[in-house]
Amino acid sequence: MSKQEQHWEKTRGLLMITLAIWFVFSIGIFLFGAEMNEVTGPFGYPWTYWFTCQGSLGIFVILIFWFANRQEKIDEEFGFSEREED
Amino acid sequence: MKGNFIDNLPKVYGIYTGGFLGFIIIMSICEQMGMTAKTIGICFVAFTVAIYAIIGYLSRTAQADAYYVAGRQVPTVFNGMATAADWMSGASFVAMAGGIYFKGYGYMALLVGWTGGYVLVASLLAPYLRKFGCYTVPDFIGTRYGGNLSRFLAVVVLTVASFTYVTAQINATGTIASVALDIPFQYAVYVGLVSILLCSMLGGMRGVTWTQVAQYIVLIIAYLLPVFWISNKMGAGFFPHFMLADEVARIGELEQQFGFVKNAAADLKTVPKGLAGITKAHSAVNATPWAFISLALAMMMGTASLPHVMMRYFTTPSVKAARKSVGWSLFFIFLLYSSAPMLATLSKLSLIDPTLSTGIIGKSIAEVQAIDWYQNWNQANLMFVSDFNGNGTLELNEFFMGGKAVVLATPEIAGLPYVISGLVAAGGMAAAMSTADGLILAIANAISHDVYYKIIDPKAETAKRLVVARVLLVVIGFAGATIAALEIQGILGSVIWAFDFAMSGLFFPLVLGVWWKRANKEGACAGMALGLLSGLGYLIWVRNGGSGFLGITQLTFGIFGSAVSLVAMVVVSLMTSEPSAATQRMVDEVRVPSGKSILGKQH
16 A cells, blocks of 8 residues: 555544544534433533533534644654645 | 734734724723713724724735735634634624524524534645645636536535625624614615725735734624623623523523413514514523534534635645644634623523513513613614513513624623723624625635636736726625615525535535545536535425425525535446546645645646
8 A cells, every 4th residue: 555545544534533523522412412401511501501602612622623733643654744844 | 024924913913902902991981081872883893994994905915826815824823813703704793692592502503513614624625625725615626626617616606605695794794884883774784895895805815814813803802801791790700601500590590480471473563573582491402403403514514615714724824734723713713602602691691680780570661661771772673672461560571682682782781881882893893894805705706716717718817817806806795785785684594594505515526526536527516506406496495385304494405405416426426437547646636735736826
């Protein structure tokens, strides 16, 4: 397998993990919205309410930065990262 | 000098922010000295718009890559701020807290959808489109798939989606300008339009970028300052985001106590159009899982297909920077979005809790009608009370408010000085202007670059291209303003449609262009055309009394459109021959960050 194919395989793997986490916090947990809202969560808000106001939103922010860092590592590993000049 | 400017950005915008805060302080001193509310409003809007116009003028350019992609040298954090301003429209600023206030959980699907979409942008599209080196989104479609038809169809989808969106933004600038400057709406729309064009006409994307950063700073201060101030003043907590659990619980208690009484249809007829009462629980789950998830999903896929957002990531210096920049964008959006539910909570509690001095439920109707702020907002057609049951006391079901009033009126209700209301007007104006600029530019650039230059006259010189681009900017702006002046749709309705149109036509052609090498021209054309048509058809059907299926409503019709688009694209691609070896090599190139971009620096 060429270097490029290996790089793409790893990139695809990272995409799958990222999308799985995205799916859980944008869709998955809201399948149980009513049940989850019965339980008190962070800062005393009901769990579902907290996820819709802050939780999911904040997790997305962290997820994107985490994804960007992992992808950079993959690019470096295969020598595909950009030169610093620009 | 240009390099200097980029290096000095933190300093430049630091001074700007300090200057703006200083301006707020000067205005509050003027208020103490007796300046009228109206003058303060005019000062806020005029001062900020003048600053944007100056930035727009200083960013003028005659270079194609500066005009189309701001010279590709916008640092990540600043591009994040510009994207956040580009993204957060008049609707986000003025109407979002109101939507949460009235509809609760069912509406908050939009918060999840309008943020979750950025994960798709970062992982599926933005870095690859940046590597591609295109000027516009149709530029990517046209080059990746080849042929004028695919390019043209992409322009059509982009125009339909963005134009639906832009009329709502011009409408919002008009509304704010008409209130702040006290002129009739029909003229205010054009005042708004001129302000918008001042930012983008001379500098194109470069001008829009630097004004959007300035607009973000104004809008975020204008949103957060009142939220923190009100929360502290009510004694709800100095950092509302972490401290409003008791208030949320208290609203639940009051809802139990008052109950949601259904009004008779005849009574409701007397309520002015556009106003609503509190009929849904504040923090309880009041929508089915599918209603919530389908709306969130449609908004997420729409986010990843809207060209005016995508093109912001063409302006970063590198692929790496594009990825990081998406993270910063969402962070800056998060600051406002996470505050909207807090504002809705504070606003609702301050109005309905009889134990608070600002609470009006349980007071006598005559007493409420004598309150100053009630009279003001009643006159502005944003508040209304009526004694339906004739007991002389205001009940929860007898109090009506417009969605915009949550953001616009809460500072006044909570007893904040008028300077805050002026600030909020400037913030709303900034939010609507920045989005309108991004959208008008997206449409004008697509038509000037993709239709005029790439299809009609490929030999046109840069100077001529940029003249065409600017003429189109003005024409599209005027078309948008003219339609906005007709006041056909509410602000939010047309905003959500724009997401559905974009995802119907563009989501899969864009994503599969990078992630599926086998996707070819015929497939992409079928995907765009059938996706858009089926989405549009579904919308028309449901609007005309059609029952719809699978719980897909007129707000989520993009789910149907994009499903058709996916099937059409895959089936047609597999039925026709695979893309040429050159195209496949191009896709390989796009997938690695290093090396030259596919399209040259000037093209």
